[in-house]
Amino acid sequence: MARWQPNASERLVAAALELFEERGYEHTTVIEIAERAGLTKSTFFRHFPDKREVLFGGDTMAGLLAKGIAAAPATATPFEAVAHAMDAVSREAFTPARREFGARRRAVIAAHPELREREALKGLGLTASMTEALKRRGVPDLAACVAAELGALALKIAYECWSDTTDGDDFGEVARRTLGDLQAASQTLGLSGRSAP
Template sequence: MPRWEPGARERLVVAAVDLFTEQGYDATTVAQIAERAGVTKSTFFRHFPDKRELLVAGQETLSRLLAEGIAEAPADAGPLDAVAAGLERAAGAMGPMNRELAPRLKAAVAASTELQERDALKSVSLAAAMTEALTARGVPDATAAVAGELGVLAFKRGYAAWSESDRGTDEALAPYVLTALAELRAASAALS
């Protein structure tokens, strides 16, 4: 097997999600993931410190894209409009592979307490990235925190709707997350 075959990271993620779904997270070994992906164990460890980290592959990129979108929103944009810009930027990085893996990943997470904990930490990290980007724009701390949390919730709800929609279409994720954010904005207005 070639030592530097392209796409190893993506193949590792797909192999892991498939194995987690087929036999459970706890029963899946790094060796099995590497074998299924057609790479060596050392290649696995060049990309991921352990099998748990496969769940959050791309988290740093996602956090960066959310923060960049918020930072680049028009100066007069309100906090949720800036979050919408961040969501739109991050959603643009999600493609067919993300959509295809989503149901299997959801099932794997639902079946593993350890993966549920890691998924929760991922949400906290994404909210923190958005909150930080909003406070850098001068948004007060409490407002930035609420807007960041709504952004994460909108992303999760939009991603779920997108991944469950008709796969025969080539729809982008962005409209789904923006619709979810609009629904959450309306729901939060009804709280007062």
């Protein structure tokens, strides 16, 4: 037994998600979240820097992606390195247990501009992290940018697909497939030529 009720952070996340679903993000007070978790406002801000962050806690994604890219075989192309990172992230962060939570979280975020704003910032962080990791592999700057951008897009799309069902492929498979589809799509947008003769 711990000193107080254990898992304060997780209780706060759960309380916040429930209240956001019930009353909406902007009609929910930090004090209300804390009270539902059996805590106080002070404690809330000791666990999260601000109200939005309660839904963006696990900030390990960027690091996992970077490590995954760094750990890819030296012979891997940029896209293959990104795909390698997807697998890493899938094993550590997108466990099957978080699937339903992901769907609820996503719905709440989509409904509130303030939360979408935070999500956008997190997306930039992921992109930057992947870009740096690719550059460290010797990938030229612009190529690293593009690969990271498409990797982040694949993550986003795959997250939607994955969290929308309770069964089916695990996250890694969905993400790899999505990345492949994006790669294929990017071949069809020719700048100077037409798509068909």
